[in-house]
Amino acid sequence: MSLNQSDILDVVIVGGGLVGGLTALLLAQGGVQATVLDAAPILDAEKTQGVANPRVLALSQATIHLLQTVDVWDKLARQQPYTGMQVWNKNGYGEINFGHAAEHTPRVEQALGSMVEPSLLNLAIQEKMLEQLQDYRTQVKVTRVEQGVGVWIIHLADGTQLKTKLVIGADGANSFVREQAFIDLDVLDYKQAGVSCAIKTVQPHQHVARQIFLETGPLAFLPMASLKAEENGYWQSIVWTLPDDYADEYVALSDAEFTQLLTRESHHMLGEVLEATPRAKFPLKARAAQQYVRDGLALIGDAAHVIHPLAGQGVNIGCLDAAVLCDVLLTDKKRGVWAHEQTLKRYEHRRKGQNDAMMHSMSAIGWLETTTFFPIVWVRNFGLKQVENQTMLKDAFMAxxxxxxxxxxxxxASK
Ligand SMILES: Cc1cc2nc3c(=O)[nH]c(=O)nc-3n(C[C@H](O)[C@H](O)[C@H](O)COP(=O)(O)OP(=O)(O)OC[C@H]3O[C@@H](n4cnc5c(N)ncnc54)[C@H](O)[C@@H]3O)c2cc1C
Known part of the structure; x- marks a missing residue:
């Protein structure tokens, strides 16, 4: 739908990734049509589904519930539920199991969450936005975002100007909206890198996410769905947190050298590592926006916070931002108020403290000894041994x- 340049829109979302897309769909469900601007092109469904992404996102039950709410969950081409988590120290001084990691036959219906390839999530979100939204624009370049009197003006490279009462910055870690709104950022460089790829093992993963603390850093084996039905159950995405120099060295190894190293370092926990896809390396940095809101503007997802990616919670806390922001906006709209300063402040109040606390708890314990999974960070604070025997503590953590x-x-709220 093309809009008259003089129209003042209710809301423009810059960034149509998982978090921005979810926000637009939740708003549409609540009767508010957002204009979504995304720099990326529409994905080709066949190509995207036909290639396995070596990285997976561990989605929490809350994220899955939100994706079900907007009818995106069933659109995913594949996903891998996990029913247990197992964590241990290479030196053997502790082990802890969550969910059904200790059972011989894990019950898939009692999943703790699910592992999903980011490309498949983006595809499903895009497809739903194309169905539900009246104004979803892709391959858009935003050149300026400026505050006018009671409105924000968004300038696009093709000369279009959009005026809006509310701009939502969902444009990821290097948010242009955040920069244009002059919101400062705190950055913590962990001086470590994550190395990630997909691997196939001799023994099946049995729907359990595993984590070993090695001298070099934590190594996670995350179950992932396979493209070939006969190989289902044997593929996993690994994430290895390493000092920068080790990461460079491991990425440069041949496939054979790398699979041998993994087999050795994982103590053959799933037998030999048979295959590995090319390794990707990514630097580890935490970022926190000093404010999430300004008058008529809100930041969500990675635009507001990037926590250690290996914590496995980044997108989950972004989806909670989306839910809380839509909750305050739609609740106040029923009272005849749209995107008031106080409405936005309530969003910031409900999300920033929680997100900052999660970020600080991870930074505080030092990343050389830390982990790929937020659960595990929590566990390390208490000690593996003590926690393993404390059902109440484990239940509290899972909640x-x-x-x-x-x-x-x-x-x-989930019923
Ligand atoms: C290696 C790794 C492993 C991870 N593992 C997990 C995990 O297991 N679990 C988990 O929850 N999280 C994980 N994360 C974090 C997760 O990937 C991010 O938190 C999540 O992708 C953030 O979503 P987002 O929608 O906020 O941003 P993004 O996914 O970055 O989306 C931003 C969108 O904005 C668009 N955009 C950017 N700039 C502009 C612009 N100027 N104009 C218009 N559009 C723009 C982009 O095209 C994109 O569509 C991991 C991250 C990494 C790096």
């Missing part, structure tokens, strides 16, 4: 990690 508590007081 926090599944994210459902943060949805409790919103219109998206």
């Amino acid at each position: 926090q990690a599944n994210g459902l508590g943060a949805l409790k007081d919103t219109i998206y």
